[in-house]
Amino acid sequence: MSARELQHLDYLNENELMEMDTFIHRIDSTEVIYQPRRKRAKLIGKYLMGDLLGEGSYGKVKEMLDSETLCRRAVKILKKKKLRRIPNGEANVKKEIQLLRRLQHKNVIQLVDVLYNEEKQKIYPHQMLDSVSEKRFPVFQAHGYFCQLIDGLEYLHSQGIVHKDIKPGNLLLTTDGSLKISDLGVAEALHPFAEDDTCRTSQGSPAFQPPEIANGLDTFSGFKVDIWSAGVTLYNITTSLYPFEGDNIYKLFENIGKGDYTIPEECGPLLSDLLRGMLEYDPAKRFSIQNIRQHNWVRKKHPPSEPPVPIPASAECRDPWRSMTVVPYLEDLHGYTEDDDDDELYDGEDEIIYTQDFTVPGQVVEEELHQGSTDPSLAVAKPVCVNGTEGGSLNSKTKAERRSSSSSNPSRKGLSTASKIRKLSTCKQQ
Amino acid sequence: MPLFGKPHKSPADIVKTLKENLAILVKHDKKADKASDEVSKCLVSMKEILYGSNDKEPHTETVAQLAQELYNSGLLISLVENLQVIDFEGKKDVCQIFNNILRRQIGTRCPTVEYFCSHQEVLFILLKGYETPQVALNCGIMLRECIRHEPLAKIVLHSDDFHNFFGYVEMSTFDIASDAFATFKDLLTRHKVLVAEYLGQNYDAVFADYEKLLHSDNYVTKRQSLKLLGELLLDRNNFTVMTRYISKPENLKLMMNLLRDKSPNIQFEAFHVFKVFVANPNKTQPIVDILLKNQTKLIDFLNNFQNDRSDDEQFNDEKTYLIKQIRDLKKPTS
Numbered sequence: 092m093s094a095r096e097l098q099h100l101d102y103l104n105e106n107e108l109m110e111m112d113t114f115i116h117r118i119d120s121t122e123v124i125y126q127p128r129r130k131r132a133k134l135i136g137k138y139l140m141g142d143l144l145g146e147g148s149y150g151k152v153k154e155m156l157d158s159e160t161l162c163r164r165a166v167k168i169l170k171k172k173k174l175r176r177i178p179n180g181e182a183n184v185k186k187e188i189q190l191l192r193r194l195q196h197k198n199v200i201q202l203v204d205v206l207y208n209e210e211k212q213k214i215y216p217h218q219m220l221d222s223v224s225e226k227r228f229p230v231f232q233a234h235g236y237f238c239q240l241i242d243g244l245e246y247l248h249s250q251g252i253v254h255k256d257i258k259p260g261n262l263l264l265t266t267d268g269s270l271k272i273s274d275l276g277v278a279e280a281l282h283p284f285a286e287d288d289t290c291r292t293s294q295g296s297p298a299f300q301p302p303e304i305a306n307g308l309d310t311f312s313g314f315k316v317d318i319w320s321a322g323v324t325l326y327n328i329t330t331s332l333y334p335f336e337g338d339n340i341y342k343l344f345e346n347i348g349k350g351d352y353t354i355p356e357e358c359g360p361l362l363s364d365l366l367r368g369m370l371e372y373d374p375a376k377r378f379s380i381q382n383i384r385q386h387n388w389v390r391k392k393h394p395p396s397e398p399p400v401p402i403p404a405s406a407e408c409r410d411p412w413r414s415m416t417v418v419p420y421l422e423d424l425h426g427y428t429e430d431d432d433d434d435e436l437y438d439g440e441d442e443i444i445y446t447q448d449f450t451v452p453g454q455v456v457e458e459e460l461h462q463g464s465t466d467p468s469l470a471v472a473k474p475v476c477v478n479g480t481e482g483g484s485l486n487s488k489t490k491a492e493r494r495s496s497s498s499s500n501p502s503r504k505g506l507s508t509a510s511k512i513r514k515l516s517t518c519k520q521q
Numbered sequence: 522m523p524l525f526g527k528p529h530k531s532p533a534d535i536v537k538t539l540k541e542n543l544a545i546l547v548k549h550d551k552k553a554d555k556a557s558d559e560v561s562k563c564l565v566s567m568k569e570i571l572y573g574s575n576d577k578e579p580h581t582e583t584v585a586q587l588a589q590e591l592y593n594s595g596l597l598i599s600l601v602e603n604l605q606v607i608d609f610e611g612k613k614d615v616c617q618i619f620n621n622i623l624r625r626q627i628g629t630r631c632p633t634v635e636y637f638c639s640h641q642e643v644l645f646i647l648l649k650g651y652e653t654p655q656v657a658l659n660c661g662i663m664l665r666e667c668i669r670h671e672p673l674a675k676i677v678l679h680s681d682d683f684h685n686f687f688g689y690v691e692m693s694t695f696d697i698a699s700d701a702f703a704t705f706k707d708l709l710t711r712h713k714v715l716v717a718e719y720l721g722q723n724y725d726a727v728f729a730d731y732e733k734l735l736h737s738d739n740y741v742t743k744r745q746s747l748k749l750l751g752e753l754l755l756d757r758n759n760f761t762v763m764t765r766y767i768s769k770p771e772n773l774k775l776m777m778n779l780l781r782d783k784s785p786n787i788q789f790e791a792f793h794v795f796k797v798f799v800a801n802p803n804k805t806q807p808i809v810d811i812l813l814k815n816q817t818k819l820i821d822f823l824n825n826f827q828n829d830r831s832d833d834e835q836f837n838d839e840k841t842y843l844i845k846q847i848r849d850l851k852k853p854t855s
Contacts, residue, residue: 245713249756249758250756251757284802391626
């Protein structure tokens with residue numbers, strides 16, 4: 092894999108890296124996945140590459156670790172070769188970077204950095220995590236995501252941006268359950284002095300397009316397109332179905348153009364009413380963000396009736412906890428050899444692996460330095476802990492415990508950095 | 522007295538005891554110490570009912586009873602009213618109790634919001650709290666929780682007392698002034714449609730006061746209010762307010778002066794408002810006149826404006842665009 096990967100990296104065009112929240116999760120020791128393969132460390136600038144998170148038509152998304160701040164990031168790697176095959180590929184990427192730079196909202200993906208590799212190739216970074224996948228969520232969970240979608244959408248619209256491609260696949264979830272609208276590749280920024288939100292073009296996903304686009308109207312209200320797509324999204328995440336289907340795009344557009352659809356009975360009267368408001372044929376009568384906010388389904392408190400659907404396990408190592416994947420690479424970087432490793436290590440480590448404390452990433456560095464780190468860049472990382480104010484103090488205790496346990500028990504000396512860092516998973520950084 | 526399993530008091534009892542002891546505290550008589558202890562204890566047990574304790578989840582029915590008692594006895598409001606006589610920890614407990622009760626929902630109803638709508642005085646007691654340093658920050662926390670709810674935000678925004686904010690954000694105590702600014706900003710940005718309507722209706726009064734903030738001697742006030750002004754004007758919901766603002770020559774003059782402020786940060790924020798005047802395709806004649814009169818000076822100025830921001834692509838693009846716009850301005854052929 093490493094050889095092939097290096098080859099890929101030669102084509103590296105653009106990667107994107109965005110703010111990422113990480114949370115430590117309770118891990119059963121049997122679930123700690125042992126990785127027999129040796130992974131080669133690859134540093135790009137100050138970022139250490141981790142495992143693959145996902146793949147799209149443009150290229151790959153991988154996890155990365157910022158070696159200065161120790162923040163987990165995700166990077167979107169765009170290959171020029173692949174981009175050329177997508178209509179408007181390169182132009183859309185440029186536009187997306189430009190748009191993302193000026194946006195800042197808790198429910199919109201944040202661009203952290205754009206890197207260009209030597210042969211004029213670009214990298215720019217992303218958030219980790221997962222699309223809201225194509226399955227049905229319990230009502231309370233769908234409600235939570237939908238409200239965040241509306242918050243993010245209201246922000247985009249207030250900034251004069253029409254997203255044009257709202258769909259579950261473009262909504263990312265962080266491990267702490269917040270939703271981020273992503274992929275502004277086909278979004279349109281309205282002219283700041285445009286009187287209204289009239290748009291002329293659309294390149295969004297067919298199943299999420301409103302009738303005015305399916306019928307090929309020349310101009311249409313941009314914001315109302317997003318409302319419709321958000322409506323199809325809500326329909327999809329609450330029922331796992333689509334309001335409109337078709338064997339091919341022509342059939343699909345024909346069905347959307349007619350505007351006939353049914354809402355499953357199980358949705359109940361409130362949700363059905365909201366869906367009908369958002370999937371209103373006439374854009375002028377279709378709900379506005381304000382109407383949605385004031386709708387009783389949105390205002391209602393939905394009690395958790397069934398267990399929430401968890402974020403799917405990561406693709407490559409099937410880790411349901413989404414632990415950091417850069418650890419083996421870190422080990423490689425710092426000359427850790429597997430001879431010391433021992434399967435039994437993980438037993439007896441329960442009290443540490445089970446810890447849910449937020450910890451100060453700076454301490455990871457300390458541990459590493461003890462192991463003979465040679466990379467000075469890691470040492471400059473600032474200790475950071477957000478999310479839990481008590482993080483620091485709780486953590487010093489865990490650290491002390493670990494110190495004592497590792498010194499008192501020589502068999503644990505070879506404890507891999509992997510398990511250490513899994514314990515010390517970083518918190519969200521400013 | 523048994524060490525364990527002390528029977529829990531009912532919500533009605535707690536409310537009653539708390540009310541009595543609060544009254545003693547307010548009177549400042551001899552028994553105040555004992556009353557203060559009682560108040561603290563009651564607040565702790567209320568908090569336990571609302572938030573649950575270590576192993577117990579809050580019990581919905583008890584919570585409902587407590588809320589009902591708090592409304593009926595008027596205690597929720599008198600706690601806020603007499604916050605300054607409660608001790609330090611107690612003040613924090615009151616905040617937590619208040620915010621929890623406020624967030625309570627029954628289906629689509631928010632009973633506390635409805636209760637406050639018919640007892641609006643509580644909002645103004647909270648607002649007045651900014652004038653009493655001992656309770657200012659606690660009141661700020663509760664007030665911000667209130668204005669998350671549109672009906673309550675509307676009451677505050679449309680009241681005469683809203684204008685007090687312009688004083689509060691300039692107070693000499695830094696933490697209170699910043700807290701007040703946070704609330705002020707929430708009020709002006711959280712409910713976009715409501716705010717756009719309000720600003721449209723009260724344009725003159727609000728912007729007359731707002732201008733004073735931009736002239737403030739206090740660096741923080743000046744910088745924050747300038748930044749907020751930029752955000753408000755560039756929010757599409759406030760489109761008509763924006764067009765109105767950028768049609769007035771005195772606003773342009775103010776921004777041009779701020780562009781030359783001694784602080785680069787203020788200059789930078791001013792730039793983001795200034796650009797709106799220049800980018801406007803339908804500039805009013807007075808605006809064009811000012812820009813024309815200063816055409817060469819402005820171009821020179823912008824060419825040398827904050828050149829150290831070379832890595833900020835967007836800023837540089839905007840600067841180039843503005844220079845081009847100003848250069849292309851034509852004198853009316855007379």
